[in-house]
Amino acid sequence: MKNYSQDFHVDQVESETPNTQLWSLTSSVKAAEGKSSGITETSLGLPRSFSRWFSLVRIWSPWLGPRHGEGLFAPTEDAVLSSFLRMDGLHLVLLAVSGVDEVLTVFKANDNGDVIVHSRNDSTEEGQARVLAAVGTTFSAAMAAVMYHARNIVQEMDSTSEADKEMMKQALEKDVKAEWMENWYDGLTYCTWNGLGQDLNEQKIFDALNVLKENKIKITNLIIDDNWQSLDNHGQSQFQRGWTDFDANKEGFPKGLKHTAIEIRDQHPDIEHIAVWHALLGYWGAVSPTGNIAKNYKTRTVRKADGLAGGEFTVVHEDDVARMYDDFYRFLLDAGIDSVKTDAQFFLDIMDDADDRRRFMKTYQDAWTIASLRYFSIKAISCMSQTPQILFHTQLPAHKPLLLTRNSDDFFPSIPSSHPFHIFTNALTSLLTSHLNVLPDWDMFQTSHPYSSYHAAARCVSGGPIYITDTPGLHDINLITAMTAQTISSPSKTVILRPNRVAKCIEQGIYTSYHEHRFLQLGNYHSGSTASYGASILGIFNVSPQALTELIPLANFPGILDGARDKDYIIRAHPSGDISPVMCLDDDAAVVDLALDVKGWGVLTAYPVLHCPPAFPPPSSTPSSCAKKKGNKVTAVAILGLVSKFTSCAAIIGTPTLSPRSTQNEIFEIKVTLKALGVLGIW
Numbered sequence: 001m002k003n004y005s006q007d008f009h010v011d012q013v014e015s016e017t018p019n020t021q022l023w024s025l026t027s028s029v030k031a032a033e034g035k036s037s038g039i040t041e042t043s044l045g046l047p048r049s050f051s052r053w054f055s056l057v058r059i060w061s062p063w064l065g066p067r068h069g070e071g072l073f074a075p076t077e078d079a080v081l082s083s084f085l086r087m088d089g090l091h092l093v094l095l096a097v098s099g100v101d102e103v104l105t106v107f108k109a110n111d112n113g114d115v116i117v118h119s120r121n122d123s124t125e126e127g128q129a130r131v132l133a134a135v136g137t138t139f140s141a142a143m144a145a146v147m148y149h150a151r152n153i154v155q156e157m158d159s160t161s162e163a164d165k166e167m168m169k170q171a172l173e174k175d176v177k178a179e180w181m182e183n184w185y186d187g188l189t190y191c192t193w194n195g196l197g198q199d200l201n202e203q204k205i206f207d208a209l210n211v212l213k214e215n216k217i218k219i220t221n222l223i224i225d226d227n228w229q230s231l232d233n234h235g236q237s238q239f240q241r242g243w244t245d246f247d248a249n250k251e252g253f254p255k256g257l258k259h260t261a262i263e264i265r266d267q268h269p270d271i272e273h274i275a276v277w278h279a280l281l282g283y284w285g286a287v288s289p290t291g292n293i294a295k296n297y298k299t300r301t302v303r304k305a306d307g308l309a310g311g312e313f314t315v316v317h318e319d320d321v322a323r324m325y326d327d328f329y330r331f332l333l334d335a336g337i338d339s340v341k342t343d344a345q346f347f348l349d350i351m352d353d354a355d356d357r358r359r360f361m362k363t364y365q366d367a368w369t370i371a372s373l374r375y376f377s378i379k380a381i382s383c384m385s386q387t388p389q390i391l392f393h394t395q396l397p398a399h400k401p402l403l404l405t406r407n408s409d410d411f412f413p414s415i416p417s418s419h420p421f422h423i424f425t426n427a428l429t430s431l432l433t434s435h436l437n438v439l440p441d442w443d444m445f446q447t448s449h450p451y452s453s454y455h456a457a458a459r460c461v462s463g464g465p466i467y468i469t470d471t472p473g474l475h476d477i478n479l480i481t482a483m484t485a486q487t488i489s490s491p492s493k494t495v496i497l498r499p500n501r502v503a504k505c506i507e508q509g510i511y512t513s514y515h516e517h518r519f520l521q522l523g524n525y526h527s528g529s530t531a532s533y534g535a536s537i538l539g540i541f542n543v544s545p546q547a548l549t550e551l552i553p554l555a556n557f558p559g560i561l562d563g564a565r566d567k568d569y570i571i572r573a574h575p576s577g578d579i580s581p582v583m584c585l586d587d588d589a590a591v592v593d594l595a596l597d598v599k600g601w602g603v604l605t606a607y608p609v610l611h612c613p614p615a616f617p618p619p620s621s622t623p624s625s626c627a628k629k630k631g632n633k634v635t636a637v638a639i640l641g642l643v644s645k646f647t648s649c650a651a652i653i654g655t656p657t658l659s660p661r662s663t664q665n666e667i668f669e670i671k672v673t674l675k676a677l678g679v680l681g682i683w
Helices: 139-156 162-175 202-214 257-267 292-296 321-334 354-376 388-395 418-433 452-462 477-483 626-631
Strands: 009-013 020-029 038-045 050-060 063-070 079-086 091-097 103-109 115-121 127-136 189-191 221-224 229-231 243-248 273-279 299-304 311-316 339-343 380-382 403-406 438-441 484-486 494-496 519-527 534-542 548-553 569-574 591-596 601-608 610-612 635-637 639-642 652-660 668-674 680-682
Touching: 020 038, 020 115, 020 139, 038 127, 050 418, 063 418, 079 139, 079 418, 091 103, 091 139, 103 127, 103 388, 115 127, 127 139, 139 388, 139 418, 162 354, 189 202, 202 221, 202 257, 243 257, 243 292, 243 321, 257 273, 299 354, 321 354, 339 354, 354 380, 354 388, 380 388, 388 403, 418 438, 418 452, 418 519, 418 534, 452 477, 452 519, 452 534, 452 601, 477 484, 519 548, 534 548, 534 591, 569 591, 591 601, 601 639, 610 652, 635 652, 635 668, 639 652, 639 668, 668 680
Parallel strands: 189 221, 221 273, 273 339, 339 380, 380 403, 403 438
Antiparallel strands: 009 020, 020 127, 038 115, 050 063, 050 079, 079 091, 079 103, 091 127, 103 115, 229 243, 299 311, 484 494, 519 534, 534 601, 548 591, 569 601, 610 635, 639 680, 652 668
16 A cells, blocks of 8 residues: 555454465544544555456445446445455455444545545544455455454454343354254245235235245245334335334234234145344334334434434334343244344444444344344344444354345346346355355345346355245246255255355456446355365356357356366356366366357356276276376266256255276266255266
């Protein structure tokens, strides 16, 4: 960095990532005065000799999104993460750390392209801005270095009370039960939001579930989204409506939420989990000052920042937040609700007064975390929660089970231009969220939509959950079948074929902007039970407004470069089923070509080739490279998984084996374990 401020204290620290150097930078941030937060800006200087930059910025308070540039560093919004590709090929990654104390830190830029560290301190004492900087030979290595050290800082400086730590420990030990992943993460989910609209009632839910049943669409999880709650100020904006009672509104659910849940479970026994939506503070307008909740729990009036939801609202007092959540979730569990989607968590960050931010920011996060673990185990979804304080305080520490967490802004079915950018945003945001203790959730989508297969491919490759929000009767059965499979259990269950890692934009595409007319390449890896076996997945998406053709090198597939250069692979394309020749990294032409129209997509899977030499080979038959292997009479096999599926390899559990059963390989044995039923492909 050139011309960084001497106000920074710089320490070089040991990196946990090979081939990286890591520094910790701190500077003072002035204290809050009264209700006004302390604001300090300090110049970090100008990154030296870089050609391109990439940032994850706060596109608005609840969400992160990608920004790119060449030359001048000029993000249009506050950044949490910025990376610079240097002329010498090294990568400089900067991470603004928040959530440790009462300080929120982000990056801005001045007219010269200098990185400006902007910090907001809500404490009455002087605070510290914290920035981590790493240089590495790859972005992935430098990114891992700053994230590993950030986790260490957050855990070492955890200010959670001893009482809350003990309650969280008890919840983890007593209430988080071991569950097969298919019961929550891996079950197909239906959400009411786009499919049934905002005028929600129980009859619409019953009718939608009956239509799914008639179409033989088995769902495991149901999310009853916004507009089931009892609220005040009927007919006004959602931001003016407050939560009045735990039970559902009488207009749409005349016999109460428990009756609705009982009816659903009686009529649809395949549905194992029913979740309800609620905002972290109750509703978009928080709590009604005249409702039963305000009568039963202490409240405060809080001032919000100007903007979308400016003004004042009533919230449950910090002394009663834990009791309120305990009572509410006990009520839900008694009503037959065993999971929640907790939305609008960013409202903690739009509280304007320093004293309110100080008293509520961590109190609400910790109360919700403890209650959700205690009553619902792993079955909770965190939404609109990509504010820096929540990212670092709740989502980064690794002492809890993975939390399902929304990874981007919403699926907007009626805005055509939003769909490619939705996938692009999720792929780039996952560069950060893949390091958090979360399972990224790419949001619901509709299977009968011009971009339905585009979204389906992205959800399948993502490694996250799959939620559909179809209008009743408008279903693409073939598409749903390609995303799911039926288990062998009786009765059978519908499971999604989820790779066991999290997808993200590949290393080669990190600095490529949305407008460069290039494919978005989304990489994932599905590993076996041993390190020697795994299939690599590339979801390829044309995010450009024109048709494109590109060459896709074998080296682009995640995990391939980590193996031996003479290891053999074949690449299979979905949906075409085309299969490449055998190739390895040492081959001169280890590439495949792909042409995609506008809205086009493809899923490419690189499968390792298993070699089965004769049981009694002649002395000269031992191959020394992939090229020599191809010249020998060696049986080569690849296990493709369930071939009609988007992520066919994700149906494979464990590590397939291939062994000879005759002297000349006329007979050999393949052993493979599958997660569900379907057509097994063997090459």
